[in-house]
Amino acid sequence: MIKLSITALLLAASVYGGSLSFESGSIKAHTEVFGDSSIDPVFKKATSHFSMGDSVTSLRGSMDVSIGDFVSDNSKRDTNMHETMESDKFPKASFEVKEVVAKGGDNVLLKGTLSLHGISKPLSFEGTLTQDVSKVRIKAKSSIKMSDFGITPPKMVFLTVRDQVDLNVDVVLKR
Template sequence: MKKIVSLAAVLLAASAFAGNLSFESGSIKAHTEVFGDSSIDPTAKKATSHLSMDATPATLKGTIEVSMSDLISDNKKRDTNMQETLESATFPKAVFEVKEVVAKGGDNVILKGAMNLHGVTKPMSFEGTVSEEASKVRIKVKSSMKMSDFGITPPKMVFLVVRDQVDLNVDVVLKR
């Protein structure tokens, strides 16, 4: 009987630290460039979290998704072209699935997983920090990808071509 009560107490204590994480605030920035303009920074200020984490960042798992229509820059014409290039009506979301968290010491981690973008799924890793304070988890990570790896042709403007590489910067706060 004592073993059952002890096991129940351990499970109850563990469940107090477990839980789903919902998006509270933050941004996901997708930076690229074209000759003469290094400030192409469409940003999404919301995301949908299907992430969960127990007591430590090493237990982070699940997915986070961004609606392509939520990516907005400082130029409406650019945004229209970007939505056409991304074919956001056909491929409305980008989804990253966390499959493994590699601890690098302190809050520093590598999030290994798979990115689904434009109907293509590829392995991808993000490096940065996952930290917790009170009932909030902050994920601040970055990575780079190529549009062409996901079947997206970088847009052309007259003689200029947008750089194929996109630098992703994620800084989000999730609440338990």
């Protein structure tokens, strides 16, 4: 009887704890320039290195994206964006979750470090983190300045792309 209880407990722990892998979703960036207000490139692929126990506040780890996978609706703009971000020299960006603060209900604050363009800086995302038996969903927002990461906002003739980039994450991780 005790052996059966321990086995059941270990099986339950394996369902609610352990590693989480990227299943689907996107990480979108938004910035603006006069005359082209919808500059919205997106990542649809990522690699996650997360683990989580039975509580959403136990989420720890990181998610990486390849800068070459960053695409918008304009291939010429994508080429310029990859050049501006020096994707050949800095091929990856990563966000490491160091703390999850519960804010009531499914609302959380994800505190961590963003590594981009060879520079690492503290960053927090505000949003929701929900879970069921087989999946965890993160929907969160934040913003950065390109110049904080050593990236000069591109110019097009007399127009300059806005330095601020709004980030929207909507990813599903599987257990």
